[in-house]
Amino acid sequence: MIKILDARKKQMYEKGKGDFDLACEKTSLAGSVSQRACVFCGSRVVLYPVADALHLIHGPVGCAAYTWDIRGSLSSGPELHRLSFSTDLREQEVIYGGEKKLYAALTELIAAYKPKAAFVYATCIIGLIGDDVQAVCAKVQTESGIPVIPVHSEGFRGSKKDGYKAACEALFRLIGKDEITPVPKQSINILGDFNLAGETWIIKEYYRQMGVEVVSCITGDGRVDEISRSHHASLNVVQCSGSMTHLAKMMEDTYGIPFKRVSYFGIEDTADALYTVARYFDDPLLLRNTEELVRTEVDRIYPEVQRYRTFLENKKAAIYVGGAFKAFSLVKALRHLGIQTAIVGSQTGNREDYEYLKEICDEGTIIVDDTNPLELSKFMLEKDVDLLIGGVKERPIAYKLGVAFCDHNHERKLALAGFEGMLNFCQEVYSSIMSPVWQFSPARINSNLHSKWHRGSKDEAPEAYNQYVEDHPQAGTRDAANEGDMMNANWNKHIIDKEIEGERNERNNKTAVC
Amino acid sequence: MKEMRETIRQRSAKKEPRHFISTRNACKLCAPLGASIVFRGIENCIPLIHGSQGCSTYIRRYVISHFKEPVDIASSNFSEQSAIFGGGDNLKTALDNITRQYHPEAIGIATTCLSETIGDDVNLYIDEYCRSKKDVNIPVLIHAPTPSYRGTHMEGYHEAVKAIVETLAESGPRIDSINLIPGFLSSEDLRYLKEILSDSGITYIMLPDYSETLDGESWSEYQKLSAGGTTIASIRTTGRALATVQFGRSLDRHETAATCLEKKFGVTARSTGIPIGIRETDLFFNIIEELTGALMPLKYEKERGRLIDSYIDGHKYVFGKRAVVYGEADFVASMTSFLDEIGIIPALCAAGECTGRFRELVQSGIRNSHEDILILEDIDFESMAETCQTIGADIIIGNSKGYALSRKLGIPLVRAGFPIHDRIGGQRVLHVGYRGTQQLFDRIVNALIEFKQNSSSVGYSYI
Numbered sequence: 001m002i003k004i005l006d007a008r009k010k011q012m013y014e015k016g017k018g019d020f021d022l023a024c025e026k027t028s029l030a031g032s033v034s035q036r037a038c039v040f041c042g043s044r045v046v047l048y049p050v051a052d053a054l055h056l057i058h059g060p061v062g063c064a065a066y067t068w069d070i071r072g073s074l075s076s077g078p079e080l081h082r083l084s085f086s087t088d089l090r091e092q093e094v095i096y097g098g099e100k101k102l103y104a105a106l107t108e109l110i111a112a113y114k115p116k117a118a119f120v121y122a123t124c125i126i127g128l129i130g131d132d133v134q135a136v137c138a139k140v141q142t143e144s145g146i147p148v149i150p151v152h153s154e155g156f157r158g159s160k161k162d163g164y165k166a167a168c169e170a171l172f173r174l175i176g177k178d179e180i181t182p183v184p185k186q187s188i189n190i191l192g193d194f195n196l197a198g199e200t201w202i203i204k205e206y207y208r209q210m211g212v213e214v215v216s217c218i219t220g221d222g223r224v225d226e227i228s229r230s231h232h233a234s235l236n237v238v239q240c241s242g243s244m245t246h247l248a249k250m251m252e253d254t255y256g257i258p259f260k261r262v263s264y265f266g267i268e269d270t271a272d273a274l275y276t277v278a279r280y281f282d283d284p285l286l287l288r289n290t291e292e293l294v295r296t297e298v299d300r301i302y303p304e305v306q307r308y309r310t311f312l313e314n315k316k317a318a319i320y321v322g323g324a325f326k327a328f329s330l331v332k333a334l335r336h337l338g339i340q341t342a343i344v345g346s347q348t349g350n351r352e353d354y355e356y357l358k359e360i361c362d363e364g365t366i367i368v369d370d371t372n373p374l375e376l377s378k379f380m381l382e383k384d385v386d387l388l389i390g391g392v393k394e395r396p397i398a399y400k401l402g403v404a405f406c407d408h409n410h411e412r413k414l415a416l417a418g419f420e421g422m423l424n425f426c427q428e429v430y431s432s433i434m435s436p437v438w439q440f441s442p443a444r445i446n447s448n449l450h451s452k453w454h455r456g457s458k459d460e461a462p463e464a465y466n467q468y469v470e471d472h473p474q475a476g477t478r479d480a481a482n483e484g485d486m487m488n489a490n491w492n493k494h495i496i497d498k499e500i501e502g503e504r505n506e507r508n509n510k511t512a513v514c
Numbered sequence: 515m516k517e518m519r520e521t522i523r524q525r526s527a528k529k530e531p532r533h534f535i536s537t538r539n540a541c542k543l544c545a546p547l548g549a550s551i552v553f554r555g556i557e558n559c560i561p562l563i564h565g566s567q568g569c570s571t572y573i574r575r576y577v578i579s580h581f582k583e584p585v586d587i588a589s590s591n592f593s594e595q596s597a598i599f600g601g602g603d604n605l606k607t608a609l610d611n612i613t614r615q616y617h618p619e620a621i622g623i624a625t626t627c628l629s630e631t632i633g634d635d636v637n638l639y640i641d642e643y644c645r646s647k648k649d650v651n652i653p654v655l656i657h658a659p660t661p662s663y664r665g666t667h668m669e670g671y672h673e674a675v676k677a678i679v680e681t682l683a684e685s686g687p688r689i690d691s692i693n694l695i696p697g698f699l700s701s702e703d704l705r706y707l708k709e710i711l712s713d714s715g716i717t718y719i720m721l722p723d724y725s726e727t728l729d730g731e732s733w734s735e736y737q738k739l740s741a742g743g744t745t746i747a748s749i750r751t752t753g754r755a756l757a758t759v760q761f762g763r764s765l766d767r768h769e770t771a772a773t774c775l776e777k778k779f780g781v782t783a784r785s786t787g788i789p790i791g792i793r794e795t796d797l798f799f800n801i802i803e804e805l806t807g808a809l810m811p812l813k814y815e816k817e818r819g820r821l822i823d824s825y826i827d828g829h830k831y832v833f834g835k836r837a838v839v840y841g842e843a844d845f846v847a848s849m850t851s852f853l854d855e856i857g858i859i860p861a862l863c864a865a866g867e868c869t870g871r872f873r874e875l876v877q878s879g880i881r882n883s884h885e886d887i888l889i890l891e892d893i894d895f896e897s898m899a900e901t902c903q904t905i906g907a908d909i910i911i912g913n914s915k916g917y918a919l920s921r922k923l924g925i926p927l928v929r930a931g932f933p934i935h936d937r938i939g940g941q942r943v944l945h946v947g948y949r950g951t952q953q954l955f956d957r958i959v960n961a962l963i964e965f966k967q968n969s970s971s972v973g974y975s976y977i
Contacts, residue, residue: 002736005611028567030591031608032615038568060627060662061537062544066572068915083896088537094631094663105536112534124566124628125663128597155566156592156628373586374615377736393575396584400733442734 002378008032011370012345013354016363022354024369027159033372035320035393036347038155040123041067042163045410046243047119047151047170049194050222051075054085054115058102058133059123061088063155071410072196075221080115089125098131106140106148116224117147119170124155147224149173160322161242161348168247171218174227175251181225183232186281187213189257191248192240193264195220196410199417203264206274206418210289212281219244231255235280237262237273242323242348263325264417265425266333267298267305297419305336308426311434313338315386320368320376320394321408324349324357330389330408331360333425342383345371373397384447387433402444404432530890531897538896541840541915542866544662545670546624547573548698550587552674553622553656555722557743560618562588564605564636565626579935581701581728583740588612588621592628601629602639609643613653616738619746620654622674630661654746656681666867668842671698675721675771682746683753685779691717691751692805693758693781695771697788697844698932701729701941703950710947714808719748719755721771729941753779757805759798761788762844763878764869787879788844789946790954791852792821794879798947817948824952825856828959835908835962836861840898840916841931843867843875843891849911849930851879852951858958859884861905868892895919909962914940926961930954 004012010023028034040057044067047055051073057064064086073081087105089098102120110118118140122133133150141148151170153163188207193200200220207214215233216226236248236259248259260280262273271294278290317339319330324346331341344357345368357367366379377397380388388398391409398405406428408416414424438444546563550573553561563570570589577585588611590596590604605623612621625636636657644652658677660670675695696707704725711718726742752758758772758781765772765785772783784805789798795818799810810818836859839849843865850860863876872891880887888901899919907923910916913931920927934940944950963977 002738003615005614007611027593028589028591029607029611030604031562031588031611032591033570033586033588034567034591035571036567037571038566040566041568041572056536060544061540061542061666062546062569062572062627062662064537065540065543066576068539069918084539086537086540087535088540089627089663091661091663094627094661101535105534108534109536109538124592124597124626125631128628128631155568156597157594159567372615373584374738381736392578393571396578396582399582400584400730401736402732441732443732443736446734 002374002381004375004378005029005032008372008375012366012368012375013358015358015361015365015367020355020358022351022367022369024354025161025348025350026370028370033374034347034370035372035391036370037160039157039160039163039166040121040153040155042160042165042243043121043151043153043167043170044163045071045160045194046164046167046219048081049073049075049219050117050119050224050227051081052078052116052223053080054109054113054118055081055121056085056087056102056106056109056118057121057123058087058098058126058131059089059121060094060125061086063121063123064088071194072198072412073220074195074198074201076201077223080113083113085109094125094129097129098126099136102131102133102136103140106136107143110140110144110146110148115146117149117174118144119149119151121151121153123153127154127157147174147177159348164243165246168244168250171227171247172250174224176228176231176255178225178228181229183215183229184213185234186211186283186286187215187233188235188237188277189215189230189233190217190220191236191238191259192244193217193220193417194240194410197412197415199264199415199421202415202418202420206293207277209293210274210278211283211286212277218247231257233257235260235277237277239263239273239325240323241325261325263329265326265329265421267301267336267419267422268332269329270418270422271298301419301423304423305426308430309336309338311430312426315339315433316342316383317387317389318343318376318380318383318385318403320345320371320388320390322347322391324353326408327357328353328360331357333422336422337426337429339387339429341365342385343368343376343379345369345376377401381447387429400443402438402441402447404429404435404438406432530888531893531901534894534897537894539894539915539918540866541864541894541898542666542842543576544627545660545665545667545673546626546662547576548667548670548672549622549624549658549660549674550585550670551577551698551724551728552658552671552678552722553620553624554585554727554740555724555743556620556622556678556749557745558619558739559622559656559743559746560586560588560612560616560620560739561622561624562590562608562612563624563626564590564601564608564634565592565628567591569626569628576933577728580933580940582938582941583728583730585728586616586739590629597628597632600632601634602642605634605636605639606643606646609652609655618653618739620656622678623655623657624660624670624674625658626660627662630659630663654681666842668698668844668867672765672768672770676769676774678721678749679752679771679775682749683775683779684750686751686754688756689717689751689754690806691719691755692802693752693755693772693775694718694720695758695760696720697761698842699761699788699946700932700943701725702944703946706944706947706949710814711802713811713813714802714806716802716806716808719752720744721749721752753781755781757782757784759784759786759801759805761786763787763847763875764843764867764871767871787851788848789950790848791855791951792818792825792948793855794848794851795947795951814948817952821948821952821955824955828955829857831959831962831966833857834859836906838862838864838898838902838905838907838910838912838916838919840864840893840895840912841866843869843872845931847872847875847879850876852954853911854880854882854884856955857882858909860887861907862888862890862898862901864888864893864898865891866893908965909958911958926965928954928957928961
């Protein structure tokens with residue numbers, strides 16, 4: 001029914017079927033309806049949480065309009081990042097150049113909003129019309145006395161990953177500016193948490209309890225001053241490694257700060273992250289504090305997680321997220337709930353990531369890189385999943401197919417990191433899967449009819465049923481709203497019984513007439 | 515009248531906000547978004563944005579946040595190579611892949627600032643593509659030039675409608691039918707307009723029609739492109755219709771689908787305001803009657819009667835209240851005319867576009883003598899917020915983008931227009947006709963009552 005493009009076939013793999021040779025890190029296929037965005041998007045996502053900086057998007061208005069207040073990225077103080085500034089180039093400026101407008105815009109905005117720094121994002125046409133963004137930024141930096149940093153984020157110059165890189169390079173220009181403020185020895189930077197729903201605060205609190213000072217959460221509730229002195233920290237702890245490893249490497253090369261990759265999603269990964277940091281400092285008190293923290297938190301949440309599990313056991317999930325690291329954690333977190341991952345994919349994973357995914361997933365799991373709505377739907381139907389974890393663009397696919405959904409992307413309002421976040425995650429999944437609304441979803445009813453037999457229910461499906469269900473994709477939808485609990489397979493059986501009986505009668509009547 | 519206008523102009527001029535060169539929280543979107551919405555209103559048509567991957571992904575995300583429906587928009591996915599050597603190859607690959615995956619009847623190609631700046635000749639690429647596929651069936655290809663540095667999403671919208679009729683409309687014997695180009699309304703608005711025309715016994719073609727594609731039912735089985743939309747076959751007949759009615763007086767002096775059909779096929783073109791409020795809706799029904807002879811069905815007479823009855827029931831709650839209205843120029847003009855007819859002072863009328871005629875459009879709908887009205891175009895939300903500090907507004911009417919303003923001023927926001935992404939049902943907000951006006955009126959009055967009730971220490975249970 002849904003055809004996979006030949007050029008895409010190498011970017012998907014079903015565990016257990018053939019050799020693993022997944023292609024990835026490719027530009028998206030033209031016309032494929034990728035869920036990815038562009039270079040600009042990558043840069044904007046990473047820099048967005050720097051709350052006291054001015055973010056000026058140089059180009060026509062669209063790129064700024066679509067990214068206005070688009071993510072949670074909560075701030076405990078200034079909220080300048082939530083405003084959307086654009087040079088809003090018009091035809092005249094495209095013809096004669098936008099430098100003058102950029103200069104004027106930067107100058108007026110810095111005077112009006114008094115930011116600590118300014119990022120100037122170059123969008124698609126900037127390079128083409130020959131604007132020297134670098135020169136304008138340098139001029140305004142001299143005049144205003146704040147760092148004014150160009151971000152080379154022309155949309156077509158690669159993928160979202162290249163945008164991450166451009167953002168890391170922009171951040172790197174801020175680092176090292178503050179040599180004066182003292183920083184304690186047992187200190188870290190948190191890289192790659194974007195504080196979408198307050199996650200950074202949860203994680204920071206863990207480190208406080210452990211006795212580790214956080215110098216800068218560069219990309220979560222971020223501040224220019226903290227970033228400027230972040231090179232004095234002893235360790236960089238990197239989440240969302242796809243976006244921030246580049247910065248960590250630059251900081252390692254220039255300032256000799258080692259880095260560790262972690263994830264704060266799920267019980268094991270959160271515990272692992274905290275232990276990784278504790279072990280690095282090799283301080284008995286710190287280690288004891290960490291053990292104490294992890295024990296208390298796990299004791300607190302584990303019974304709750306188990307309670308959720310009783311409702312969610314044996315469900316099947318599809319995961320499609322931006323970075324592969326998040327996918328690893330989600331596979332593990334779902335396992336705690338007894339949910340099996342049937343499909344897992346990411347926009348930007350690399351070969352190593354996908355190999356690891358293959359290791360941790362069950363036989364039959366589909367692994368996919370840079371998928372599109374058609375493929376995702378096809379896999380979801382084939383695997384008959386109960387849940388999709390993704391972002392806003394994936395949500396309507398799930399809902400139309402009668403599948404529960406958990407937003408693990410930028411529009412979420414519940415913090416999903418740390419131990420507390422695990423409980424929130426459980427609640428999110430639970431409140432979607434257990435909702436009674438699916439009983440009315442025609443797609444779900446069809447899928448229940450099929451899956452009851454396909455999943456080997458104890459009352460074996462008679463041939464007639466299989467045939468009937470195949471011939472009548474609408475079977476069981478009749479009078480749906482009046483018939484009570486649709487999740488009950490017996491009920492479906494009852495409906496089909498009635499429908500088959502109806503057909504038989506009709507046939508008999510016809511025969512009688514003949 | 516002239517004197518009054520003069521006064522308004524003078525007073526307005528005094529309070530205009532400080533001018534910023536940059537745009538701060540834009541009150542507009544870019545052209546390919548408008549075009550994409552239009553293409554999704556054609557049956558089995560998929561939009562293809564010719565530019566970077568981000569353009570299509572951002573627009574998808576944005577449109578989904580309002581309609582809460584799957585919105586597949588393909589991209590030709592420019593690379594550095596395409597930016598240097600042209601996007602022709604990418605466009606052709608995209609057309610191939612879309613056809614393979616979606617089997618669409620039509621592909622609506624919207625360009626971007628990128629492809630327009632490098633001077634991509636999309637018409638030439640389309641010709642080449644069609645020639646190379648001489649022996650196979652390919653989808654209809656429609657091309658709308660929509661660089662985001664020219665105009666807003668509304669230009670994109672009307673460019674796409676124009677491109678569709680230019681590509682598809684055919685000549686032939688006249689048919690007893692009218693074309694309706696409703697402009698950027700909600701899915702519910704489109705459904706209601708169809709209901710009005712059907713009830714009036716008129717044969718019509720509404721272009722575009724995303725009443726189903728962007729507000730569909732729950733699926734029983736997978737749909738590659740959501741069902742519904744104006745059919746290609748019916749669009750071919752638009753050249754043979756009696757007349758085209760387009761909503762939006764700002765279109766008057768522009769070349770649009772309606773004027774193209776008039777020039778090429780002699781189909782009478784008529785512009786009127788978006789039918790919000792009694793006066794504008796009366797005008798719409800008058801035009802329909804004039805063009806087709808169809809009288810307003812009794813059902814709508816009754817809707818109109820009930821609306822007047824409710825105006826009277828509610829007039830005291832709204833009289834003299836001061837409103838901020840923003841959005842697309844034509845939307846604001848019609849909304850202002852409605853507010854004016856119920857006694858609300860449209861204290862600030864703001865549009866993101868730069869039409870040069872916004873003041874005239876808004877003022878043509880104002881009959882009461884109001885002082886202190888600000889009518890500003892090419893304006894953004896930060897400028898609006900700065901202006902609002904001194905105008906003493908009681909209520910805000912517009913899309914979700916005004917939420918920050920409403921929060922700051924502590925006054926209610928009645929959500930209307932696009933996008934509505936902080937409430938459910940944005941696609942089902944009805945604005946037009948007597949019924950739509952009724953719903954708007956009830957919502958506005960209730961918002962003011964609720965505000966009054968909540969701000970009072972008494973806790974009135976009857977208001």
